[in-house]
Amino acid sequence: MNDATDGFPLDASARGPLLQTAPARESTSRVIAEGLREAIIDGTLAPGAPLRQDAIARHFSVSAIPVREALRLLETEGWAKVTVHKGATVAPLSADEAREIYEIRSALESLAIGLAIPKHTPATLRECAALCRAAERESDPSLYVARNATFHMSLYAPAARAQLEDSIRVLHRRGERYLRLKLGLPSYKGESDNEHSKLLDAVQRRDVPAAQALVVAHLLGTGDLLHRFLTERARAEAALANRPKPRGRPRASSPGVD
Template sequence: MRPGGCRTVLLEPSERRTAQELVRDTLRRGILTGEISGGTRLVQAELAQQMQVSTTPVREALRSLSAEGLVRLDAHRGAVVRRLNQEELQDIYELRCILEPEALRRALPRITAQQLDEAAVIETRMQEERDPARWSDLNRQFHRVFIDAAGSARLTQMLEILQDSFAGYIVASIVQDDHRRDRANDQHQTLLQAMRDGDGERAAEIMLEHMRVTMAHIAKLEA
């Protein structure tokens, strides 16, 4: 999706979610998978028409996404998908370098065999997945297994926000360089083995290198 453009978004049917939740979740997924790119305008009236809802749930959904840092509410342009500048990207990277290794260290004595098996299943699916958006979604799920195992709701919340801010850029980096996905898959496999071996420091080192490579690709993309 070209930044600054508008797009058609299909609303997924559900009996258990409100209209506001449906709109929010549909837009969030589009942003996190890179389908709706940074700089895209989200016009309330157009979204309401496309999703066959009133403007009220759309407005509330956009406010919710703004609170998550995914959308910027502009008095003149309306809602715009946030596009991070180089300084913001660097800040997120540095925070993740502090928090993610710590999450792995905390997870190590708590993680269960079932959680490790879950991560292995996701990792196998990532090896087979060639669609960048679906791969990015699996990538978030893989990292989330270890974050959840750390047993800290506050840490989980902070890392979710940081990872979500990066998600669209990861998709773009894979589209630009398909080998990037293969290298990331190899690092995920090595990380999982370190966690199975109970080697927290090795896992933390792998995570730091994984993030360093990811940031280098994103920086090249934004240059």
């Protein structure tokens, strides 16, 4: 079975469980939802892959009820698409969604960095610098995504706006599978590291307008790049699907037959 296209991975015997079974003290449906989110983000469950209730229930050793609740939660968050009589599938990647996520992030993170800069201390600035360097050194895409988010959140932490931080974190998670696409594009890593360095410098100088302008440009640029990439890919896939299929080779004429 191809894990990325044929549904929820079940072959745990060869490599150990992909996801952890649900602890009794936590909400079972939320643990299942989080496991599925992780599998979607890292590409184990590809866009359009079926999310079969029976397979998921067997994997977690639970009944169908918490699985249905988990799938409903994922649907409300935009991770899954549920169709009557057809079941649930992983939500497709969307050029418009990618751009919108980064547009909203740009507004929220501009607000957050403006509130945070006056409250930064030498200690918090040292932490930001260390996290920026850690992201620069990271070559593994999965770890880079995590380090990227941690660096960004460190810039906003002194603002002490819990609801604002929670909203930003949700958008970071929603954008992770799109960010992984950008990591595969030429020169992205170097450009991103350079933009992070300039942003950190503005925060260290306590230049609020410059920091806000840089974070907005950084995020809107990412959203626009992903929108173009996904739009062009969709056009290419549509053109390929609409190409006429080659006809079969004509049969050789029988001897003596015109």
